[in-house]
Amino acid sequence: MTLAKVLVSACLLARPVRYNGSAKTLEDALLDRWVSEGRVVSVCPEVMAGLPTPRPPAEIANGESGAAVIQRGGYIVEADGNDVTEAYLDGARIALAHALRHDCRYALLTDGSPSCGGSFIYDGTFKGRRIDGEGVTAALLRQHGITVFTQTEISPLAAVLNG
Template sequence: MSPKILISACLAGFKVRYNGSDKPLLDATLARWQREGRLVVCCPELAAGFSTPRPAAEISPDADGAAVLAQRAQVRETTGADVTAPYLLGAQLALETARRHDCRFALLTDGSPSCGSQLIYDGSFSGQSKPGSGVTAALLRQQGIEVFSDRQIAALVARVSEYERQAAPPAADADGQSPAGGE
């Protein structure tokens, strides 16, 4: 069984980041998965109705996406606007997309208040990052989807290969018998 992978739209080459840029990943395995129809492209922020470009946003200092999901923190733009509700909506829409396509894994853009899975910005708008997850990455993990950052492609490829080996039916021998002796 070949699992599908939810991928941040900016990593797939779409110019959807807050500043109108993309962050394309050039990787042979990702290119093969794309040809095989295994990548499901999603931008939680665009899905929630944000435009491109848009003001930068960060999660409250001393918090992360899990705290936003638990309603203990907010997402704010550089303008000061509270954009927590659309970030929560974007996370829900990304989860629905992942479920609809039976995605077992996600490859998301680190640093983003939505997609960051290893690092997010510290909430001070000073360019400083800290360990943590964005709102979408936190929700996907809570719902059992394995999330990898754009810096973890090798780990994702290894994990998908392991998943495929575990999901593969036992091979039949030369007589058509499975190792358990069935037909």
């Protein structure tokens, strides 16, 4: 029997790829087991799209969400005002391609990110205000039938994987 693969944010796997050059390591026995079983497909949409690490913080502008960006009704801007929408869309498409290539039906992504946020993102003001919403990669994955879990939802993901 082939074990289901899971697309996982690289920063959760201790890779220092976040905007500030840090990781957001998720220390969990379940994730460790999935890695050892070869079930994890690691992605960082921003890095895969060619953005540097570290890089300026970015947020989806005007309180929009990832789906709006995909539909061209929203955009992603860095704290200095630089529009990075195309890079984030490229990263989302690359992450989706990896998920499809590896037959990942599930993703474990870092909440809060303008790419990977699955339940909340920031409002675009760079004042630390959270809003309900999803990042561009999370939205694109969901649009293609991939179920997205956040790092706080590893137990529900394990329940789904265990049938």
